[in-house]
Amino acid sequence: MTRTCLTARWVIGHQDGAHVVHENGCVVIEGTDIVHVGPADWPGEARRIDYGQAILSPGFIDLDALSDLDTTILGLDNWPAWKKGRVWPESYVAAGPYEMYTPDELAFQKRFALAQLIRNGITTALPIASLFYREWGETVDEFEAAAQAAEELGLRAYLGPAYRSGGQVVDDAGRIRAVYDEDRGLRGLDRAADFAARIDGRAGGRLRAMFAPDRIETCTETLLRRTRDIAAEMQAPVRQHCCQSPIELDLVAAQHGTTPIDWLDRIGALGPNWLLPHGTHASARDLELIAEHGAALVHCPLVSARHGGLLRSFASCRAQGITIGMGTDTWPADMIANLQMGLMTARIADGGQALRSEALFDAATLGGADALGRPDLGRLQAGARADITVIDLGQALQTPDPVQTLMTSCSGRDVRDVWIDGRRVMADRLIPGFDQDSAMIRAQAQFDGLIARYPDRTQGHPPVAEIFTPSYRRAS
Structure with missing residues (x-):
């Protein structure tokens, strides 16, 4: 059979520009595309x-x-x-920052993390990793490994190593400042641009280029203007973290006399291909500029809420016409958990009836597709790519609506199968060529090794036991 017909109790299809629900529905795949969505009794010939x-x-x-093996959970x-x-403490910078993972460990980390994305029902990914334990930025070699892993695993990915002009340094009094090496940042951009040109369109178009200048407070005007020009020529997205902490706001104000988004606007960098994670500390003017330029806000509610932050507010950003997509940005890479946390924090910000479940579901599907300029993604309808996440409800207490059930009773562990470009890349929680159990053992050992080296780059170089204090006293 050249066609495959998937059926289930619930199908979230797409009609007339919006998601719709088919109870007892089907999705028919041919090649890389969806050719039909509708009732389960579709009469055509197909493998079922x-x-x-x-x-x-x-x-x-x-x-x-x-x-990444996410270091934010340690905080x-x-x-x-x-x-x-x-x-970074000044003493660590003076001694010379170094890579805390080997090239082989960096390659493993990428493959491991990309597999976890698939296991959580993520079919299109723009990878993010911490630079705190890096010598400076990400390397082309590790992204060559990431491209190979994404191609083998079947993930749709936008790839590009993160680069930056500077980093944050703290002195003995706890004062944080930025240190810069602009030439190093520009060399990082050149390497990223070369990588982008080589991988864009690989794997039948599943691999695309992106540009990742790390943070607004660690990038110079020259770096961002060049990024803007190269990305515009390639029609590639640019992702840059912004408005996520008081430290960022203070550094940008000291350096440029304004707010992060206002500075991007002043230097002419901000545009519709700019993806801006977080926004939890954005001013009203920042949000106005994001809407004016057609940039996208990337909502990462789980990592923000863990540290007492939230977007203020999802509902008002939507009302301003801002495109909102979703990001995981922390372990576990559970998009369903992020949707649930996003709904809860939105209601904390604006009241219990401020937002409904479908607003978050839209952000994780249509919002992401809009941010990338991809009307062929984020929806189940004829002509769209056959990127499908199958969520098992065997352990869920079902409501009369599948999205509300998802938001109340499910997690990433309920993702059973994943299809990308018409290929079943995960079946019954198993990814061909990837052994989750052995990979988890290796990931934990690698993470433990990183933790052991934390004193090198911690102010005053205290032992690990003083950096990470236990919840309770260890029993004698």
């Missing part, structure tokens, strides 16, 4: 797979996709960040 009590959902689009109960290895 019945998922029963499940949701056939558009694959999730992750605009800030965790591709859950350990603060302030500058005392806990999240800001």
